[in-house]
Amino acid sequence: MTFLSSSPRRRFGPDELRVAQNLAERVTVAIENAQLYRTLQEQDRRKDEFLATLAHELRNPLAPVRNGVQILRLSGVGEAAGRTLNMMDRQLGHLTHLVDDLMDVARVSSGKVVLRNDRVSLKAVVDAAVETSRQAVEAAGHEFVLRVAAEPLLLSADHTRLVQVLANLLNNAAKYTPQGGRIVLSAQRDGGDAVVTVSDTGVGIPADMLPKVFELFAQVGTSIERSQGGLGIGLTLVKRLVEMHGGTVRAESPGPGRGSTFTVRLPLAAAPADAPALLRAPGGGAANRLDILVVDDNRDAAESMALLLEMRGHRVKAAHDGPEALKLLATYRPQLILLDLGLPGMSGYEVARRIRESAALRGVTLAALTGWGQEEDRRRTKEAGFDHHLTKPADPAELERIVTGVQAGGR
Ligand SMILES: Nc1ncnc2c1ncn2[C@@H]1O[C@H](COP(=O)(O)OP(=O)(O)O)[C@@H](O)[C@H]1O
Ligand SMILES: [Mg+2]
Incomplete structure (x- = not known):
């Protein structure tokens, strides 16, 4: 200096x-x-x-x-x-x-997840989480006790993300409790907050690990003595998602072998409930076959998807890049197009835009089929003119819903 x-x-x-x-x-x-x-x-x-x-x-x-x-x-x-x-x-x-x-x-x-801000019933979240973890809890022969407040508790929240939070805690409780334990989930009001606790009678957590279990990749014990799989990211996700909702989560345990309790606290929504959203009735079992185009540069993915749809009785063609798809579409009029986004040369977004510009293809249902599944990606596909966004590997039930929707004359 x-x-x-x-x-x-x-x-x-x-x-x-x-x-x-x-x-x-x-x-x-x-x-x-x-x-x-x-x-x-x-x-x-x-x-x-x-x-x-x-x-x-x-x-x-x-x-x-x-x-x-x-x-x-x-x-x-x-x-x-x-x-x-x-x-x-x-x-x-x-x-x-x-x-x-x-x-x-x-x-x-990296701050790329944007939460939905819907009016969400805590009971609906709890029910969905219990359903998601049911298999894990039952397979381990645990007794499961559910205590949900009788009064409706409403949150301004992202339903899917909160289900993910509670399902993670339930799965952990099932996983870190020896066969035949007891798991209790309680959801109650505490002043202006909703408080959800998940307690188990499992292996417990040593006091020095309690503050650390929420850290990325943190796991109790070394990998050699651990019989349970996992990457040590579930609780990191839980903590970040809860905090994004303006809430807190904490872990307690009287010590090894004496069970654990995880407590999630979330602010309740201020205003009273809206009328429940109307659910669209399913499109009454019309079993007509569809013409479907599958576009994916991964040939195994394209062929297996085509075969799967053919086995369901549909007529399917496959293309492996954008120009090939557009060339086919000059004469071919499918009702549904499953379009991979990461195509070589011309991206799926670009192919979608061109399809939307074509008068001859007006009304065709476009579903993005992609490895990217975050809110931001969904927004992008929507902007590009897609009607649906499927993340790979496509959930067969979700695919079926799209097909049924098209059969019923919708998109
Ligand atoms: N209910 C529980 N009882 C005892 N230990 C738990 C419980 N939940 C989580 N843990 C401990 O915290 C660690 C981190 O949990 P998590 O982030 O979900 O990762 P993973 O389950 O993949 O190991 C686990 O590896 C486990 O050691
Ligand atoms: Mg876990």
Whole structure:
């Protein structure tokens, strides 16, 4: 550091020099801290990006495999093969879940998840979460007790995200409790808050780990002694989603072997309830076949999807890039187009825009089929003219709903 003074002739005494030296050291430390902070931030951003890319790349191969399992099932197989298929389907579901969590945690960390702000009933959230975790709880032979307040409790919230929060806590309770334990979920009002607790009689959490379990990748015990799988991201996601809702979550445990309790506190919505939204009646079982175009550059994904739809009685064509699809569509008039977004050369968005510009293709239902499934991606596909947004691997039930909608004459 250069020592400057207004009078160049002046000589500095040892005290002054010491002060200057001291100041210089402090400034150096401050600058180094700032640099370190920036490096860490940059690393953090790169980690988030890496996680998002990893999740996306893992999803792509999952799609044809999931289709394949459905195809084999529909073709009718023997008893042993049937049991194997069920096992594969369960494991695939598990893998899909892990990949979804991975994707979510990366996107939540980088602020890319935008919450819906709907009027949501806490009871509906609890019911959906219980349904989601039912299999895990029952498979472990746990007793399950549900205590939900009789009065309606309403939140301004994102239903799907809150279900994800509670389902994560229930799954953990089921997972970290030895066979035949007891899980209690209670949802009550406490002043202006809704308070949900999930308690179990399981392995508990040592006191020094309690503040850490919400950290990314934090798990109690080493991987060798752990018999349970998992990536250690569920609770990170829980905490971030709850905080995005203006709430808090905390963990308590009297110690190893003595169970755990997780408490989520969320602000209640201020105003009274709106009238419940009208549910559109399902389109009365018209079993007519559809003409469907599947566009995906991953040939396995395209072919397996086409085969799956054909087995359901539809007529299907496949294309593997945008120009090929558009060329086909010059003469071909499907009612439904399943369009991958990440196509080489011309993106799915661009293909969608061109389809929407074509008068001959007016009224065709467009569904995006993609590895990207966040709110922002959904908004983008909507803007590009898509009617639906399916994330890979497409959930067979969701696909069926779209098909039924088109059969019923809707989009
Ligand atoms: N109900 C529970 N009882 C005991 N330990 C728990 C419970 N829930 C979470 N934990 C501990 O917290 C860690 C982090 O949980 P989570 O983020 O959901 O990751 P994962 O379940 O994938 O390991 C778990 O690995 C486990 O050690
Ligand atoms: Mg977990």
